[in-house]
Amino acid sequence: MARNGMQWNDYKLTWDPEKWNNIRKLHVPSDQIWIPDIVLYNNVDGEPHITIMSDALVYYTGAVVWKPPSIYKSFCPIDIEYFPYDKQSCSMKFGGWSYNGFQIDVRQLPSSPTDNIETRYDENGKEYQFLEQGMDLSSYYPSREWDLISLTSRRYERLYPGCCGQEFYIDVTFNLSLRRKTLFYTVNLVIPCMLIAILTTFVFYIPGIEHKVSFSIAVLVTLTVFYLVLIDLIPPTSMVIPLIGKYLLFTMFLVSASIFLSVLTVSYYRRAGTTHPMPRWMRRVFLKTLPKYLFIKPPEDDPSEESSNKSSDLLTSSTSRRASPYFLSVSNLIDGQMRLSQLAQLRGMHPDLIRRMIDNVSFIADHFRAVKKDDRVSEDWCYVSMVLDRLMLMIFSVINIFGTLIILLQSPALYDNRPPMTITPASKPLSGDTLELFINNSHRKRKVSRKEISRKEINNAQQRTLSHAKKSREIRLRSNGKVQTDLPFSTSNCENVPRSVQYLVAKMGRLSDIILLLCVCVYICLGFYLPGLAPVNFCEKQTAKPSCPESFCFKNSIPLFVNRLDSDQSVIPFEYHSFDFCIGSEDESPVENLGQVLFGERIRPSPYKINFNEQKQCELLCEKEYRSDDPNAQKKMRLLRKGMKLNYQHHWILDNMPVTFCFINQQNQNVCTTGFPMGCYVTSDGKPKDACVLDSRYRQPDSYYIFNHVDILVEYRNMSQDPNFLEEHVGGRIIRIKVQPRSIKHEAKNKLDCGISAQPFPIRSDERPNNIIYTYSVVWQTTKVKWSSRWDYILDSFPHSNIQWFSILNSLVIVLFLSGMVGMILLRTLHRDIARYNQLDNEEDAQEEFGWKLVHGDVFRPPRYALLLSIFVGSGCQVLFMVAVTLVFACLGFLSPANRGSLMTFALILYVFFGIVAGYVSARLYKTMNGLAWKTNVLMTSFLVPGIVFGVFFVSNLLLWAKGSSAAVPFGTLVVLLILWLFVSIPLTFIGSYFGFKKRPIEHPVRTNQIPRQVPDQSLYTKPVAGMFMGGILPFGCIFIQLFFILNSIWIIIGGGDRL
Structure with missing residues (x-):
């Protein structure tokens, strides 16, 4: 929405102030005078939507100022090549449509008298008038997603030979340079992608087991799900791949490559020497060369391999011979454990047996050598897998770092250090002296305006100029008001960042959004606690907005809801409609959630009509009749008497706040509870009970006093006077709701008396009243309490039970004494057992078990x-x-x-x-x-x-x-x-x-014996029943005091504080 401030001179609208009682300016309806047809050339929505045909301000000199609020929809070509670190440029071309440049001269109107209009030339050498700040930004509404970097205006004189011949037309083009705020996308797009890419490299740090592939697939699934979630944030286009799209594809490629390489390394890790012999080049590259450059200790050569080969040759040659060298090789085989003479003797006695033994030993030795060789090759494959992991870890880390920097640092916006335009809100509307200043400046410049038209064009069009001289007008175009940059992208949530932080980030450059992200987020995350829902603003009926969202709107009608009635003298709560009270429309009942239903809450609408800041005095609610011949009515009356006798309490809700009942208790303290009684009872001996003690007039014996009138006091904070309120300064927010119930005997509907001196309404036990009239009054008062602190008076008014510090200290001493005593007994027993273990002298004592050793096999x-x-x-x-x-x-x-x-x-x-x-x-x-x-x-x-x-x-x-x-x-x-x-x-x-x-x-730390140890006969105090009592009395004595205060506080909170 924009407010185009246009100014021109109309010679027909001049007068002499001396002749007209010194009237210097008039407000004239804009449809009664001539207005220029200034249109937006690149408009995409037909005619502009002028919301209000505001009056024009006409001065006696003929100067006319008109500022209609208009809604323009323009088209801007969007370049998302560097999204989300992109910049956009938009232009809005305004000019006359029906009048050419000889009839209407359109010029920029500076927002400040100090702004100068410069004459410049474009790349084609065409002259234009340039204004640095082309719009008045005093009413500019900052965008949540874009920073306004520059806003200039240019005035051109253009010829359109195809349609208009040699007639030139004047237009003013406003150029907006926008830069996207990157904090939202950096936190929600770039950093998660960077973390996923970092996780990709860590897959090569996992040992060569199957979990490597599982980890890689999990990262790929995470990236895929993340990509599906973020597809709505990325602008859909097929013209160019955005910067973030390139980075996502790069991360996807890294994850896919890591999966392939993880499968390869796991395959190497699981290879065996019998099925996959290692090539020589792989052994030379991965076992000899690469470990030195990857800071890995190379594997050591097996020194036993050569000696085993030599012994194998010797054993083979010996087995084939029958002479004495055969036995010599056998002696070498058994490492000299047998002498030659002994072997010769054995050969003479059992030659076949010795030969078979030698053959078997040779076979076993060959088998173990083959197994050892295969194990050696398998270990080499595992080492190759480890080297490959280390190599890929370094390569992927380098690719990840440099790829991230190369892709993300391509955006020119990261190097744009220009701070956003500083926007100073207007202190008052553009009127009065400000307009006079602009008008005076415009009169001083009128004489030189025509000099900017070339002499040749004036001579060619001299006749047409003279014919339209009387119609010639000069228009100053000034864009003022709210300008919204509605680009079809999602917005970020950076409005809570303090302006100091925004200025610091902009001053240090867009690249600092990534470097200082964590430091900025720590400051951004500071907030305050809102108890439940967002604040709701209420206002008078004439300014209410019923169509706006509930959390931001200005409502007039405030619904009052009633909840269940409960009593501290009965465990059975009742619904509001169970008693014969005035009821509201059931169609407006809110839906309770599961927790409310289980807690027994039954929230229903009430018939009380409360409007914001509308005072009501003795308003009639309803009348209930109880005829003696109606058994149903008498049943309802009996239920009312029972509720008053048991002190059942109302629970009302207004603006999601409990309605409180404040009174002075017996300790002379001001207490506010979240419930108030429906009535009270005076016993037959004249003793008042519960709420009847508050008023000395409630003293009639054996009587019930029903509270049929309530005085509702609503305290609210006036938001129209709150400097911290950033929205429209109207209405207020409810802070406190207090109610004062009273029993009043009304004579009739048309004779209501709700004054302080009104007589109470007693109902005797043997009396059957004909009717009960219910009334209420509403009083509104302002308060300085903030909305965020409106729960404080309820929490502070809860009575705090007196803490018996001596009892708590006594319990603490008992706990410390018992703990120390048990610890000393265990420590003494442990030292005694250790001393006995160290003093074992003979084997019989060693075989005898005692202490822990006696029971360790049966503990578990x-x-x-x-x-x-x-x-x-x-x-x-x-x-x-x-x-x-x-x-x-x-x-x-x-x-x-x-x-x-x-x-x-x-x-x-x-x-x-x-x-x-x-x-x-x-x-x-x-x-x-x-x-x-x-x-x-x-x-x-x-x-x-x-x-x-x-x-x-x-x-x-x-x-x-x-x-x-x-x-x-x-x-x-x-x-x-x-x-x-x-x-x-x-x-x-x-x-x-x-x-x-x-x-x-x-x-278990110890093994359990197969046969359980026999338990000897126990004494009486070791029986289970006695053990439960003796083991429970001491701990209960320690926690009894603490448990008393905890339960006392819980029942106080459940009961809503002190009740009368």
Whole structure:
């Protein structure tokens, strides 16, 4: 969108201010005067869309200033050869369409009086007027993807002989030079590709096993998936391959080549000497030459090879002879262990036996020599594979580094050190004195404007000029307003980068986007915590925008939602509609997520109508009638009395914030809770209970006071006065919502009294009222609290339980004492056993086992109920993983309290998916304990603990359903839980069990005895029951105090703080 500020002089619109009460300027509708037909020549959308026909400002001198806001759509040729480090140039050519240059003279209008228009010549020698800053950028909206480098304007006088003869036309061309912001694409495109390319080289660092190929294929699959994800970010074109496309193809080639070479090196690694003898040239190149240049120690020659060959020849020659040299060679074979005389004696006694022995020994020796030779060749092949890996590691590293630099450094934009244009927003609209200044400057320049037309052209067209002299007007064209560079590329998210960082990066050059990326990202990642959803801006009805997106819009109507009612005196919550209150339209009910349903939340729309900054006083909500002859009405009244007696609390939600009830408690402290009572009860002896203690008028014995009127106080931050608010400065954001319930006895609908002195509305136990009138009031107040801190007053108002520091210190001392005592006992026992081991004097003492040696063979014996132990350990690990991951995400702020039900939903989904952990741990532990019933283990891991939990949950849900409670889970939700259990958790448990049984069992440090040691008779205090009590009392005494404070804080938070 652009605002074309045009200025011209119309001699028909002049007057004398002295004759007209000193009126010097007028605002005239633009359709009532003559306006120039300045059009965009390279427009692609027909006529420009003029959103508002704004008035023209007419001065008494005949000067007319008109600034219509227009929407232009122009075409820009896009060059993406160096994407994402590319620059684009666009031009917008404006000029007159119906009037030639003799009738209308179009000129640039400088945005500042100090800007000068220069006369220059283009490459063809044609003269033109040049303006450095061709547009007024005071209202320019910066693009998220592009930096505006330069914006110039040129004024040409052109002839169109084909259509217009010798008449020249004047146009003003605005040239925009844009440079893409590279941070988004560097982080999301270039750096991941560089990391994948680096991983490609590391495949040659893996030993020559089959995992090399698996690793290469995994890298290729990663690159392919990454390429499919990024195909939407790369501009589709067939004219030229973008720079990032070249780099992706280069990375794909590296990965493919690494796979081929990995297969080759694995093949060399697995070769054997019997099937693949090594050629001499390969042995000379890879075993002798290359290791010296690759910094690898060359293999050593085998010194036994030559001697074995000599002994082999000697043994062969000896075997074929029967004389004394034969026995001489045998003596050499057995290394002189037998004397010649002994061998001669054996020969005389058993000549055939000795000959067969020698033949067998020769055969065995030949076999071992052949095996050793084959092993030597196989080791040489492994060494060749290692040399080839080292060679490819160096080659691929060099190719990767230089290829990355050669491809990415081709872009000229990386060397463009020009900073983006500095845009200073206008302090006030272009009006008043500013326009007067431009008008005065234009009058001073009118006399010299015609001198720029050549004398020859004036003489040729003198007659036509005189005929149109009265119509001659001079127009100054000035582009002002919002100019959007809408190029069909995706945008980056760099708007949160501080301007100082942007200026620093631009000042140091575009190449610094890659060098200083990590340093910049550390600063960019700083942020603040938003509790839940994005802020919503509200404003008055006349400025509301109902069609805009919800997170950025300006709404007027604010829906108020009601939630379940609960009580600290009863464990059964009820839905809002269970009581006979005023109800809203069910069509506007929000959809609860799984966690909200399981927690029993039932959010429904309320009939309260709240509009932003609209004060309401004693507004009628509805009237409920209770006739004595209507049993249904009396049943509803009994339920209301029961709710007031048990102090059931309302829970309202406005703008995703809980409506709070603030009061002074008995300790004279100001406390704000997220719930407020529906009423209160005074006992028959006149003692007020719960909220009745807040007002001294609630004292009628045996009476119920229903709070049928609420005063709603809404505090908001006025965004129109917030200097940090970057959007439109209207409306406000809700910060606090407080409610004050009251019991008021209204006489009739048309006689409502909601004042402070209004009489309360008691309902006696034996009384049956005819009707109850519900009303409400809304008050709006401004506050200085920021939207990001609007939860603070709720969190700070929660009552903090008094910490008993002495009790905690006592527990800490007990823990340290017990730990030290146990450590001393174990240390003393260990020293005593070591001393006894060192003092063994005779063999009998050595054979007698005591201490650790007495029981070490039975410590790791599988227990009696190994199956149940493995199942419970696996289920415990499943819960442990669920709790740990949930706490991590909760601490990071992903599970905000404003996102209602997200914590429960996330925990339940994690529990379902971590069934694979339960199956794996249970199966492997059961296999370690030599369990044989693997099918029973898998089935019981899947059904035992989840089945018990679901059974207890189902029975509890039946009881809640029978009571009509809102905590009862609907049937559809039960079906969803069953589907998650049967079709997600159980299959994952089977998968985990499969991998658990495939793994090797856990090895114990000592071997378990085959025969279990007999356990002697135990004393009474060593029995299991006594051991459980004695082993549990001491730890429970240590953690009792801490457990008390933890549970106390949990119940305080669940109960919403102190309640009355």
